[in-house]
Amino acid sequence: MRCVYDIVVIGGGPCGIATVVEAKANGFKNVLLLEKGDNHSQTIRKFYKDNKRVDKSYKGQDSTIHGIVGFDDGTKESTLDYFDELLDNNEIDTAFNSEVESVKKEDSGIFHITTSTAGYGAKNVVISIGKMGRPNKPSYKIPPSLNSVVNFNLDSCSSNEKIIVVGGGNSAAEYAVDLSERNDVTLNYRKDKFTRLNDINEAAVMALFNANKLNLKLGVDIEGLENESGKVKVIFTDGTSEIFDRIIYAIGGSTPVDFLQKCGVKLDADKDPIVDDDYESSVKGLYIGGDIVLKHGGSIVLALNHAHKVIQSIKDKGNI
Ligand SMILES: Cc1cc2nc3c(=O)[nH]c(=O)nc-3n(C[C@H](O)[C@H](O)[C@H](O)COP(=O)(O)OP(=O)(O)OC[C@H]3O[C@@H](n4cnc5c(N)ncnc54)[C@H](O)[C@@H]3O)c2cc1C
Structure with a gap:
């Protein structure tokens, strides 16, 4: 029984x-x-x-x-x-x-x-x-050859990398703040300003930004990714592009x-x-x-x- x-x-x-x-x-x-x-x-x-x-x-x-x-x-x-x-x-x-x-x-x-x-x-x-x-993934296709450098948490991160963190919530902010101690980090959010951050995270992000220790790319979305010799070429909707060692999505x-x-x-x-x-x-x-x-x-x-x-x-x- x-x-x-x-x-x-x-x-x-x-x-x-x-x-x-x-x-x-x-x-x-x-x-x-x-x-x-x-x-x-x-x-x-x-x-x-x-x-x-x-x-x-x-x-x-x-x-x-x-x-x-x-x-x-x-x-x-x-x-x-x-x-x-x-x-x-x-x-x-x-x-x-x-x-x-x-x-x-x-x-x-x-x-x-x-x-x-x-x-x-x-x-x-x-x-x-x-x-x-089931972490959310972007709507555009991620080239399979980039799988090891397209991440949804911090598990694969080390130091001295150029990293773009995507998202406008507290997880994205906390990832960016943490990574910026050891890496060159850009925080990208499709809206012009943060609306969902708690006070502590917003203050931490802005303090690092004002001290030139964190880059912000706000008000612009990502259109797609390309493999550029093993690195991530990020194509933005404003027609610009930039190459990163790693991209981290924190989009829920x-x-x-x-x-x-x-x-x-x-x-x-x-x-x-x-x-x-x-x-x-x-x-x-x-x-x-x-x-x-x-x-x-x-x-x-x-x-x-x-x-x-x-x-x-x-x-x-x-x-x-
Ligand atoms: C980066 C980040 C930072 C956060 N910071 C905070 C914070 O500071 N304070 C706060 O209050 N909240 C915070 N949150 C939110 C908080 O973590 C969640 O609201 C909370 O964990 C939800 O609990 P849950 O039990 O519903 O689900 P979860 O914590 O997601 O737990 C679900 C569990 O179910 C298991 N599971 C999934 N599928 C199956 C299956 N088929 N069979 C068996 N098991 C399964 C998973 O392995 C997991 O262990 C944060 C979230 C994130 C992502």
């Missing part, structure tokens, strides 16, 4: 971790967290630069915490340590390297969750897989539509999942929380609050 969990949570980022912690605290006995990476919090591990400041109040979003999982300002490292402790102290059953491929509700009302190596049964399922598994992520459709979740006209006020999808008992359920942006605190609401909803419905 297969084990039927009270709840299986798919995706071990802030929302998934808070969901399993809240579930345990609310009397759910059999709780399982499935994470496709070899450890939890892949977005934080892969897309936050080392020693990044992690703000509780992020992008001006509401930072009031409603549930039992607290959160304070810190760094990438202290945030990962904190989530380690939450999983350890609450003795959460986790399965890493478990990429969920599909979730099907059987006639019995029990969900069957399939990974490439295992299957699980659950009374309730929460999908909290974020959006950064998008909803994994195929996965949600496979799970039977109804999507709206923008292909975002439709959920009610408790984050329950069109499939009863299947909840969706964190970045993936938001039209724009997202934050750790919002993800923690979604987790709280989901668990309260399941508890109120007596579905454990």
Whole structure:
């Protein structure tokens, strides 16, 4: 007989971790967290630069915490340590390297969750897989020969390179500020001025720009890339071009539509999942929380609050 969990949570980022912690605290006995990476919090591990400041109040979003999982300002490292402790102290059953491929509700009302190596049964399922598994890519074609120097995070960067960072959000600003310590960096944003930066990042960008330590190329978009002897030739929409050693796109992520459709979740006209006020999808008992359920942006605190609401909803419905 297969084990039927009270709840299986798919995706071990802030929302998934808070969901399993809240579930345990609310009397759910059999709780399982499935994470496709070899450890939890892949977005934080892969897309936050080392020693990044992690703000509780992020992008001006509401930072009031409603549930039992607290959160304070810190760094990438202290945030990962904190989530380690939450999983350890609450003795959460986790399965890493478990990429969920599909979730099907059987006639019995029990969900069957399939990974490439295992299957699980659950009374309730929460999908909290974020959006950064699919970082946004530009609309123009990237020449395959440039793949090693066209990046979506800082993993491949070293020093003394000429780098262009593309994007107008906090991730782009933080990447540019960090890289400019060791590289010749240009920050490119298609709009004339930054409208989405928090005060600290905007001040850091402008201070470096005023000290001639960071180049800004604002109000101009990129039309395409060409391979110029292994370097990236960036063609801008104003007819100019420039050659860089590396280009880094920090232009957000998008909803994994195929996965949600496979799970039977109804999507709206923008292909975002439709959920009610408790984050329950069109499939009863299947909840969706964190970045993936938001039209724009997202934050750790919002993800923690979604987790709280989901668990309260399941508890109120007596579905454990
Ligand atoms: C560069 C950057 C800087 C940021 N800085 C801040 C900040 O300072 N403060 C702040 O509050 N927010 C910040 N954010 C936003 C914050 O990281 C997100 O809002 C938050 O991580 C969302 O949590 P989540 O649990 O919804 O998704 P994620 O953190 O994206 O976690 C999703 C998890 O699901 C896993 N997964 C994906 N698909 C599957 C699958 N099929 N099966 C199993 N597992 C799967 C992924 O590997 C990942 O571990 C930042 C974001 C970025 C990109």
